[in-house]
Amino acid sequence: MSGRSRMLLSEKHPMATERYNPRASEPKWQKAWDAKKLFEADNDDPRPKYYVLEMFPYPSGRIHIGHTRNYTMGDVVARYKRAKGFNVLHPMGWDAFGMPAENAAMQNKVHPKDWTYQNIAAMREQLKVMGLSLDWAREFATCDVDYYHRQQMLFLDFVEKGLVTRKSSKVNWDPEDMTVLANEQVIDGRGWRSGALVEQRELTQWFFKITDYAQDLLDSLEGLDDWPEKVKLMQANWIGRSEGLLIRWPLATPATGPAIGKVIDGEDELEVYTTRPDTIFGASFMAVAADHPLAKKAAEDNPALAKFIDEVHHMGTSVAALETAEKKGFDTGIRVVHPFDEKWTLPVYVANFVLMDYGTGAIFGCPSGDQRDLDFANRYGLPVIPVVMPEGENQGSFQIIDEAYVGDGVMINSRFLDGMKPDQAFDEVAKLLEQKTIGNRPMAERKVNFRLRDWGISRQRYWGCPIPMIHCEDCGVVPVPKADLPVKLPDDIEFDRPGNPLDRHPTWRHVKCPRCGKDARRETDTMDTFVDSSWYFARFTAPWANDPTDPKAATEWLPVDQYIGGIEHAILHLLYSRFFTRAMRETGHVDLAEPFRGLFTQGMVVHETYRVGSGSNSRWLAPSEVRLEDVDGKRRAIEIATGDEAVIGPLEKMSKSKKNTVSPEEITDGYGADTARWFMLSDSPPERDVEWTDEGAAGAHRFIQRIWRLVSTAAESLAGTRPAAAKEGEAGTVSKAAHKALKSVGEDIEKLAFNRAIARVYELANALSTPLNEAAEGKADPALKGACRQAVDILVHLIAPVMPHLAEECWQTLGGTDLVAERPWPVYDPSLVVDSEIVLPVQVNGKKRGDLTIARDADQGAVEKAVLALDFVQKALEGKAPRKVIIVPQRIVNVVA
RNA sequence: GCGGACGUGGCGGAAUUGGUAGACGCAAGGGACUUAAAAUCCCUCGAUCUCUGAUCGUACGGGUUCGAGUCCCGUCGUCCGCACCA
Numbered sequence: 001m002s003g004r005s006r007m008l009l010s011e012k013h014p015m016a017t018e019r020y021n022p023r024a025s026e027p028k029w030q031k032a033w034d035a036k037k038l039f040e041a042d043n044d045d046p047r048p049k050y051y052v053l054e055m056f057p058y059p060s061g062r063i064h065i066g067h068t069r070n071y072t073m074g075d076v077v078a079r080y081k082r083a084k085g086f087n088v089l090h091p092m093g094w095d096a097f098g099m100p101a102e103n104a105a106m107q108n109k110v111h112p113k114d115w116t117y118q119n120i121a122a123m124r125e126q127l128k129v130m131g132l133s134l135d136w137a138r139e140f141a142t143c144d145v146d147y148y149h150r151q152q153m154l155f156l157d158f159v160e161k162g163l164v165t166r167k168s169s170k171v172n173w174d175p176e177d178m179t180v181l182a183n184e185q186v187i188d189g190r191g192w193r194s195g196a197l198v199e200q201r202e203l204t205q206w207f208f209k210i211t212d213y214a215q216d217l218l219d220s221l222e223g224l225d226d227w228p229e230k231v232k233l234m235q236a237n238w239i240g241r242s243e244g245l246l247i248r249w250p251l252a253t254p255a256t257g258p259a260i261g262k263v264i265d266g267e268d269e270l271e272v273y274t275t276r277p278d279t280i281f282g283a284s285f286m287a288v289a290a291d292h293p294l295a296k297k298a299a300e301d302n303p304a305l306a307k308f309i310d311e312v313h314h315m316g317t318s319v320a321a322l323e324t325a326e327k328k329g330f331d332t333g334i335r336v337v338h339p340f341d342e343k344w345t346l347p348v349y350v351a352n353f354v355l356m357d358y359g360t361g362a363i364f365g366c367p368s369g370d371q372r373d374l375d376f377a378n379r380y381g382l383p384v385i386p387v388v389m390p391e392g393e394n395q396g397s398f399q400i401i402d403e404a405y406v407g408d409g410v411m412i413n414s415r416f417l418d419g420m421k422p423d424q425a426f427d428e429v430a431k432l433l434e435q436k437t438i439g440n441r442p443m444a445e446r447k448v449n450f451r452l453r454d455w456g457i458s459r460q461r462y463w464g465c466p467i468p469m470i471h472c473e474d475c476g477v478v479p480v481p482k483a484d485l486p487v488k489l490p491d492d493i494e495f496d497r498p499g500n501p502l503d504r505h506p507t508w509r510h511v512k513c514p515r516c517g518k519d520a521r522r523e524t525d526t527m528d529t530f531v532d533s534s535w536y537f538a539r540f541t542a543p544w545a546n547d548p549t550d551p552k553a554a555t556e557w558l559p560v561d562q563y564i565g566g567i568e569h570a571i572l573h574l575l576y577s578r579f580f581t582r583a584m585r586e587t588g589h590v591d592l593a594e595p596f597r598g599l600f601t602q603g604m605v606v607h608e609t610y611r612v613g614s615g616s617n618s619r620w621l622a623p624s625e626v627r628l629e630d631v632d633g634k635r636r637a638i639e640i641a642t643g644d645e646a647v648i649g650p651l652e653k654m655s656k657s658k659k660n661t662v663s664p665e666e667i668t669d670g671y672g673a674d675t676a677r678w679f680m681l682s683d684s685p686p687e688r689d690v691e692w693t694d695e696g697a698a699g700a701h702r703f704i705q706r707i708w709r710l711v712s713t714a715a716e717s718l719a720g721t722r723p724a725a726a727k728e729g730e731a732g733t734v735s736k737a738a739h740k741a742l743k744s745v746g747e748d749i750e751k752l753a754f755n756r757a758i759a760r761v762y763e764l765a766n767a768l769s770t771p772l773n774e775a776a777e778g779k780a781d782p783a784l785k786g787a788c789r790q791a792v793d794i795l796v797h798l799i800a801p802v803m804p805h806l807a808e809e810c811w812q813t814l815g816g817t818d819l820v821a822e823r824p825w826p827v828y829d830p831s832l833v834v835d836s837e838i839v840l841p842v843q844v845n846g847k848k849r850g851d852l853t854i855a856r857d858a859d860q861g862a863v864e865k866a867v868l869a870l871d872f873v874q875k876a877l878e879g880k881a882p883r884k885v886i887i888v889p890q891r892i893v894n895v896v897a
Numbered sequence: 898g899c900g901g902a903c904g905u906g907g908c909g910g911a912a913u914u915g916g917u918a919g920a921c922g923c924a925a926g927g928g929a930c931u932u933a934a935a936a937u938c939c940c941u942c943g944a945u946c947u948c949u950g951a952u953c954g955u956a957c958g959g960g961u962u963c964g965a966g967u968c969c970c971g972u973c974g975u976c977c978g979c980a981c982c983a
Contacts, residue, residue, distance in 0.1 A: 229901085230901070230978080233901065233978080234900095234977095234978055234979080237899095237900065237901095237979055238978090238979080240982065272983080273982095273983070274983060275982095351981095353983095354981080354983080355981070355982065355983090357982095358982045359982075363983045364983085366983090370983070371898075372981055372983080373983080449983095450982095451982055567977085567978095570978080682909090682921085682922065683909045683910065683921085683922060683923075684910075685909095685910075688910095690909085691908095691909075693909095695924070696909085696923065698923095699922070699923060699924095703922090706937095709937090755909090755911090755921085755922095756920095756921085758921080758922085759910090759911070759920065759921035759922075760920095760921080762921050762922070763921065766921090839917090840917095841916080842917095843916085843917085843963085843964070845964090846962095846964045847964090848917050883963090886916095886964080888916055888964095891916050891917095892916040892917070892964085893916095894964060895963090896963050
């Protein structure tokens with residue numbers, strides 16, 4: 001458009017501006033940012049560093065709207081911190097190994113590699129549309145040979161430091177995916193991915209010794225001040241520390257005294273773990289797990305017991321099975337002797353509720369103090385001796401019938417412990433038994449137990465990082481020499497059968513032993529994909545480094561200042577990463593223990609569901625397939641194609657199966673990225689779920705157009721005006737509104753309270769609406785013009801973190817020659833964020849009756865005098881003196897009549 | 898069962914952490930502009946009543962306080978995590 005025609009147009013319609021067109025505008029500004037490489041972090045930049053990271057996505061093929069909310073939050077922080085003068089690292093990558101690629105290979109005959117890289121390419125393009133200020137120069141995928149090569153280096157370093165072990169253990173076997181799952185990946189007895197019922201199998205597996213760090217991982221939670229309490233609590237529960245006592249109970253044999261029970265050769269004690277040694281006089285039986293060595297031995301000549309053990313093995317592990325499972329046991333015939341009474345023997349049962357892999361796989365049962373033990377005792381007619389009684393109960397009448405008492409109180413029926421508190425009794429029992437001996441060892445020792453297990457990382461899959469180890473018949477398990485790394489995945493691979501394709505590859509597994517040179521075979525297990533995501537944040541600090549990290553860069557950038565992701569990773573990913581960072585410190589790759597200084601868990605994007613038909617004929621409808629109507633205040637959904645009414649279901653996480661998904665393109669194609677970004681952060685607090693609604697998106701877009709109208713109509717008249725804050729009059733009101741908004745938006749972003757920041761921007765836009773229109777109509781005096789010019793500059797900078805494209809467009813229209821993305825955050829004038837006069841609410845007897853407008857710096861005496869002179873106060877007092885006048889400075893006045 | 902979080906208009910949510918409850922947005926209703934529509938602008942919007950004012954009101958019942966959405970005790974409800982962990 002020529003200057004002449006522009007002038008004609010503006011003469012005809014002085015107020016007319018075109019609507020803002022995000023489709024033309026957004027790509028333009030994205031190119032401008034890229035051209036200046038504004039988002040590429042320089043490790044040598046001397047400014048203070050700030051590392052903001054969102055949990056990287058799995059390349060499933062499509063970016064989900066939930067992803068974009070997550071990344072937008074990180075982007076707002078990144079853009080804000082950049083404007084505040086930080087050297088910001090904001091990278092992006094791909095968590096690219098895993099089962100879905102293999103499933104696609106099996107179903108669609110695509111190579112997992114091709115499938116994955118194609119998905120990455122598509123998703124990268126989707127992300128770019130969002131205008132995120134990411135450093136794409138550092139992008140990598142965990143399936144890049146470059147990346148898993150370094151992961152193999154780390155693995156070998158961990159092996160050297162003794163952080164890796166290989167042990168035979170019972171594993172959770174997913175029969176559908178035909179692979180092993182970590183305990184953390186078994187949810188309600190089912191595989192976290194396949195949903196298949198998990199079986200128990202005995203396999204030799206590779207483990208990371210995370211339990212070595214159990215205490216440290218627990219203790220260090222306390223220092224994570226910028227983590228949600230909820231996540232810390234979940235981790236603490238998962239680590240599950242308990243303090244107790246190992247007690248060795250002598251088996252009743254001819255040597256120990258009355259040989260009542262069955263005698264097993266070579267067995268003379270039963271070791272149990274208990275957190276309640278104080279209840280030892282309430283013991284009425286012992287119980288061991290079905291896999292306990294004593295149980296196995298006792299079953300050798302006892303077919304009935306062997307049968308029972310077999311039954312326990314086949315018991316379901318589903319929640320339903322566990323909940324309904326009755327406490328069942330089988331008496332082995334073995335007897336133990338009570339540590340404090342040689343004449344007291346107790347039966348040893350095999351019980352279905354005792355777990356082999358916690359404690360020692362054996363317990364003593366105290367029915368009065370433990371519900372499970374009580375259920376068991378009641379079923380098998382074993383004695384129930386109350387040993388702890390609530391304070392103030394009458395011992396004569398206190399009984400335990402079918403509810404165990406687990407609280408605090410006072411010891412009874414416990415000989416020398418009687419009258420003590422349970423805590424004291426605990427210590428007393430520990431002290432006495434530590435002094436007694438059995439064999440050559442003390443009869444008891446204090447022991448801390450953890451629920452946390454070592455992290456099994458072996459997976460019998462192709463699409464993962466090969467474990468760089470070699471099995472040699474003569475030398476045993478030998479690490480691949482570092483010089484021979486990487487162990488690359490073979491490309492020629494068949495997916496015609498389930499199971500591990502690496503295992504049946506014709507040549508790949510055959511190698512020479514690096515130690516003796518004889519024929520040997522490669523480890524064909526690959527690593528759990530949670531290994532890949534346990535250190536990617538460190539790799540981002542120097543993705544070009546030959547070693548896994550560049551320790552200098554890692555030291556400078558880490559910890560991640562702000563990590564943002566879903567609550568679903570509260571345990572697995574975050575705990576593994578905390579362990580990994582410790583292991584990397586041990587091996588010299590980083591110099592810190594805690595990888596994430598600040599953690600934020602964002603809510604999901606949810607949408608209601610629509611369903612037509614009923615029973616087996618019913619089907620789900622996508623939001624785009626229905627039309628919503630409002631009939632007599634009732635919302636109805638109509639299927640557009642058929643006109644049938646659909647049932648509106650509750651808000652649910654967006655999922656393919658229920659078709660309640662909205663794709664980012666549906667929004668960005670029409671309204672643009674800024675609308676999507678603005679909508680996802682407004683209204684709902686970021687930690688809570690946000691409901692995607694068309695009205696909400698439309699509302700966000702209306703605001704974009706409103707800002708554009710406001711700025712562009714005033715732009716011409718403000719063109720030559722120098723920004724200047726005013727203190728008085730209408731101009732002063734404008735300046736104060738702008739500076740107050742500037743202050744609170746900054747504070748809100750620092751706290752990640754994006755919804756509040758957005759509310760403040762709305763307020764500022766509302767406040768500027770009249771003055772800016774006056775300026776556009778030429779009705780503003782120089783003071784007001786200066787104030788408006790400055791306020792509009794501030795407004796543009798305030799919207800920039802959330803609506804970066806619109807901000808650039810506005811800035812250009814206002815005559816800016818640089819980019820908002822490279823401009824500093826404006827500084828507010830402290831004198832403009834406080835008013836010289838304040839309005840104090842005045843209460844009489846705690847109820848608000850009116851206001852008092854008074855100078856901000858008025859002293860208490862002046863405030864009291866002015867309050868007492870108010871009409872409504874005098875009326876309320878009826879001429880009497882007030883009993884009390886409470887003045888909270890700058891806040892409220894309460895007159896007590 | 899154990900552990901934790903939460904409960905505010907028609908809706909999403911604010912409330913400086915004990916100081917004006919309902920900011921801001923969505924939805925709804927009314928009006929202006931228009932031949933009309935869209936867009937835009939203005940007004941109303943917790944409930945009740947004797948309506949220029951008053952009373953009630955933050956799940957429910959008590960308590961502490963000059964003052965409670967906020968703190969304490971109890972009840973109900975919702976959500977989340979763990980779950981036979983001795």
